[in-house]
Amino acid sequence: MSIEVISEENLSRRRFLGGVFSAGAMVLAAEILPDSAWADTNEYHGKAASAALRPSIYLGLEPDGTVYIVTHRSEMGTGVRTTLPMVAADEMEADFGKVKIEQGIGDKNYGDQNTDGSKSIRGFFVAFRETGAAARLMLRQAAAAQWNVPVSECSAQMHVVTHTPSGRKLGYGELAAAAGKLPVPKPETLQLKTKNEWRFIGKDSKIADLADICTGKAVFGMDVKRPGMLYASVERPPVMGGSVQSFDDKEALKVKGVKQTASIDPFKPPYTFQPLGGVAVVADSTWAAFQGRKKLKVEWNNGANASHDSEAYKKELLETARKPGKVVRNIGDVDAAFGKGGKIVDAEYYVPLLAHATMEPPVALAEFRDGKVEAWVPTQNPQAVQDTVAGALGIKPEDVTCHVTLLGGGFGRKSKPDYVAEAAILSKKTGKPIKLVWSREDDLRFDYYHAVAGMYHKAALDDKGKTTAWLHRSVFPSISSMNDASSMYGFDVEYGMGLNDMPFDIPNHRAENGPAKAHVRIGWLRSVANIYHVFSGLSFADELAHAANRDPLEYQLELIGPGKIIDFKSQGVPAYWNYGESYDKFPFDTRRLRKVLEIAGEKSGWGKRKPGNGWGIGVAAARSFTSYVASVVEVEVDKNGKIRIPRTWQVADVGMVINPERVRSQFEGAAVMGASIALTGEISLSDGRVKQSNFHDYPVARMNQAPLQTDVHIVESEALPGGVGEPGVPPFVPAFANAVFAATGKRIRELPFSKHKLA
Amino acid sequence: MIKLKINGHDRTFDGDPDMPLLWYLRDEIDMTGTKFGCGVGLCGACTVHRNGEAIRSCSTTMKDVAGKSITTIEGLSTDGSHPLQKAWMQANVPQCGYCQTGQIMQAAALLKKNHHPSDKEIDDAMAGNICRCGTYQRIRSAIKAAGKEMA
Numbered sequence: 001m002s003i004e005v006i007s008e009e010n011l012s013r014r015r016f017l018g019g020v021f022s023a024g025a026m027v028l029a030a031e032i033l034p035d036s037a038w039a040d041t042n043e044y045h046g047k048a049a050s051a052a053l054r055p056s057i058y059l060g061l062e063p064d065g066t067v068y069i070v071t072h073r074s075e076m077g078t079g080v081r082t083t084l085p086m087v088a089a090d091e092m093e094a095d096f097g098k099v100k101i102e103q104g105i106g107d108k109n110y111g112d113q114n115t116d117g118s119k120s121i122r123g124f125f126v127a128f129r130e131t132g133a134a135a136r137l138m139l140r141q142a143a144a145a146q147w148n149v150p151v152s153e154c155s156a157q158m159h160v161v162t163h164t165p166s167g168r169k170l171g172y173g174e175l176a177a178a179a180g181k182l183p184v185p186k187p188e189t190l191q192l193k194t195k196n197e198w199r200f201i202g203k204d205s206k207i208a209d210l211a212d213i214c215t216g217k218a219v220f221g222m223d224v225k226r227p228g229m230l231y232a233s234v235e236r237p238p239v240m241g242g243s244v245q246s247f248d249d250k251e252a253l254k255v256k257g258v259k260q261t262a263s264i265d266p267f268k269p270p271y272t273f274q275p276l277g278g279v280a281v282v283a284d285s286t287w288a289a290f291q292g293r294k295k296l297k298v299e300w301n302n303g304a305n306a307s308h309d310s311e312a313y314k315k316e317l318l319e320t321a322r323k324p325g326k327v328v329r330n331i332g333d334v335d336a337a338f339g340k341g342g343k344i345v346d347a348e349y350y351v352p353l354l355a356h357a358t359m360e361p362p363v364a365l366a367e368f369r370d371g372k373v374e375a376w377v378p379t380q381n382p383q384a385v386q387d388t389v390a391g392a393l394g395i396k397p398e399d400v401t402c403h404v405t406l407l408g409g410g411f412g413r414k415s416k417p418d419y420v421a422e423a424a425i426l427s428k429k430t431g432k433p434i435k436l437v438w439s440r441e442d443d444l445r446f447d448y449y450h451a452v453a454g455m456y457h458k459a460a461l462d463d464k465g466k467t468t469a470w471l472h473r474s475v476f477p478s479i480s481s482m483n484d485a486s487s488m489y490g491f492d493v494e495y496g497m498g499l500n501d502m503p504f505d506i507p508n509h510r511a512e513n514g515p516a517k518a519h520v521r522i523g524w525l526r527s528v529a530n531i532y533h534v535f536s537g538l539s540f541a542d543e544l545a546h547a548a549n550r551d552p553l554e555y556q557l558e559l560i561g562p563g564k565i566i567d568f569k570s571q572g573v574p575a576y577w578n579y580g581e582s583y584d585k586f587p588f589d590t591r592r593l594r595k596v597l598e599i600a601g602e603k604s605g606w607g608k609r610k611p612g613n614g615w616g617i618g619v620a621a622a623r624s625f626t627s628y629v630a631s632v633v634e635v636e637v638d639k640n641g642k643i644r645i646p647r648t649w650q651v652a653d654v655g656m657v658i659n660p661e662r663v664r665s666q667f668e669g670a671a672v673m674g675a676s677i678a679l680t681g682e683i684s685l686s687d688g689r690v691k692q693s694n695f696h697d698y699p700v701a702r703m704n705q706a707p708l709q710t711d712v713h714i715v716e717s718e719a720l721p722g723g724v725g726e727p728g729v730p731p732f733v734p735a736f737a738n739a740v741f742a743a744t745g746k747r748i749r750e751l752p753f754s755k756h757k758l759a
Numbered sequence: 760m761i762k763l764k765i766n767g768h769d770r771t772f773d774g775d776p777d778m779p780l781l782w783y784l785r786d787e788i789d790m791t792g793t794k795f796g797c798g799v800g801l802c803g804a805c806t807v808h809r810n811g812e813a814i815r816s817c818s819t820t821m822k823d824v825a826g827k828s829i830t831t832i833e834g835l836s837t838d839g840s841h842p843l844q845k846a847w848m849q850a851n852v853p854q855c856g857y858c859q860t861g862q863i864m865q866a867a868a869l870l871k872k873n874h875h876p877s878d879k880e881i882d883d884a885m886a887g888n889i890c891r892c893g894t895y896q897r898i899r900s901a902i903k904a905a906g907k908e909m910a
Contacts, residue, residue: 075855076855077853077854077855077856077892078854079854206848206851207851207853209853209856210848210851210853211839211848213853213856213859213860214839214844214847214848214852214853214859214860214863215792215832215833215836215838215839215844216790216791216792216793216831216832216833216860217792218856219791220794220856220857222785222791222794222795222857223785223791225789231786256774256775257775285778285782285786285787286782286785286786286795287775287778287779287782287786288775290798357891358855358857358891359794359796359802359804359855359857359858359889359890359891359892360794360795360796360855360857361795361796406855406856406857407855408794408855408856408857408858409855409857409891409892410855411891437795439798440796440797440798440799440802441798661851665851665854665894665897666854668893668894668896668897669854669892669893669894670893671893672890672892672893672895673891673893694797694798694799694801695797695801695802695889696799696801700889700891701893702885702886702887702888702889702895703881703882703885703886703888703890703895703898703899704882704883704886706893706895706896707896708878708896709896710896
């Protein structure tokens, strides 16, 4: 079967909490979520609201031996849909062949479902271990009771509990009903497996959807259908904040297959996750909707951003970066240090707006019926879908059911559910299930863009070439403009991504943030503010190495200084964001940063070949999402300035690793995304309108531009699992630019490379 | 009335002859393995075979496939047993997976003619297929592995 037409029958089956288990099933309802995940859960599941212990369901065992494990996080290519169940199955001693993975719907009882910030494993490794361990203990307890023997004499392996002294055995399925009647053990009473007892954790595993993907059977958001469904395409205001003045749909309605048009109101500032507004064409096929849309005649009110121009804005950002800004970190006294003379080096850096350009453009299927909405969405954030759709239609979030399909890429775009609200609004207006499809042009013109940034760096070197002072200023339209229309400054999250946590041990250092107003929707894109901060910071570090006439890798190690845990509180950073994690559990440990750099040097044969004449090698390291990564990039630049990347090395300390195979794939992919950002990534506007429209003018790395080979080295680590999806991107970009400098002598301070003549 | 063969089966179509094949496959006959990525032949997610040659179904109209034989991912094999599909699974190529059916169809057209493509030949054949997750090096190795099996 090539398509999943979702029937009422399997719909109710998908209402996992109520539908999937038979009466005799053991359903594990454990107090296993991190405390933070319990916020605001009162109103959703009525029957749970009065319970002293709030049950959360990740795992259930049926009497037939089938184990259902819920992945409440979204699958967009990281493998998390397979990885989290692996963790629970391992601790349960379940036979993974008997595990069925269920995708969780949007439901606050699952805890945080916003699949970004590289935090699915970081946030839920322990919870899924405890889920599995609790199940294993309850099964052993049930068997012990049946045999009337001590629990300690019963061991559980691969779906079977064995009474060790007598050799008696009971299968997990046979024990399910009895185990389900036992109280769920407290997490602190659980005995987790030791590392050498793990069967799946730490071993290469294939993803559950592999065969379906390779045969075209995998169901993405774009592939879902409902009976009676119509298709819609929306013409949106070309300028952010604009609105429809009037429209003429006569010609559009003449297109064969077009059923009707409908308007969507513009957002009420701030823009949040609301739709941009516009005019929708509803038709009986995607093609007809697209064709009808071309025939629409719309007059727009363009609003306040109609004169926005990227070139002028760039000047503004860079000028602002020349002026003192809000101090977000301070060590020593940079001004005094600059006053003492020495060698002064300074430079401006610039990174343009970037679009996510997921291969599957935004798409959503929504069905409004009897005051409630059911939606099927490739979303990173199903709870935000509930809230946003509810807000748009004036209904309650619990009256919005969000089913999560596979995502054809996410990168942060699909955590913003504006497109789902559009579908829901149109379903309500038309009385039909609506599949709303964004074209590639829509995707590039109406994104929540990665922020443009202007940066200024200034440093002083002493007579030995040691950096004694470093000023880092950064100016960018903030993500906070999403929730605050008057926003002019960044916030802790953006500062904590390479601005107030530069890892260098310099006696005088100040980081500042200057003001900037947003004129487009700003969002987060894979590794977020790290992209511009780490690009500029680690490129500038390379500049300093050259100014000091030192080897760049050695110099980066010297800048980091002796390994230690950074004490941010003493450096004017009272509340370092630390990716939302406790500093005790996830300290910024520069020993780990040094180590990835040193290994990167060894693996890449750093220093063995002299750069120049069109060949170069570059290096950069950064901590992000609590993981430590060093990238080494080798480049060849031909006489026409054409760049090839024969080889790159990604050395990563991401703490404990669950599925090394998927970790390697993420770091390989991060190198390619880094190459796209560096080589050609640029969204620009004139007259408030985005100029780019498709892959011809927003090129992304193709096979012949991507690194030919990326070697990923995972550092053995006992530390808690850190992020994996994002940390491979930040250091790659400056390592690449540093390599181009080594090859050509041309320092790239403004992305993308395609703006510069390298010949 | 347009007649064509899809994966060996006769089909007829009497809608807009200017509609791209992609939307016929996806919206009309529910064969969603072929993906929409850009709509203008720039990304390759919609790649299928027309009489054995790789084409972009998003920018090939129904009238351009009249009388032709189309193969989609659903027809490449019924059970994932094509050497490329096996090689894809062996090398764990996909991440999100959205572009992969197009990649496989493009690679299948290449290997039909050339079981031992060089890196350059693979680049030339595959440069039209974008993978935003960045699985290119595994695609390359899977193509080489499948080519060896087919030779």
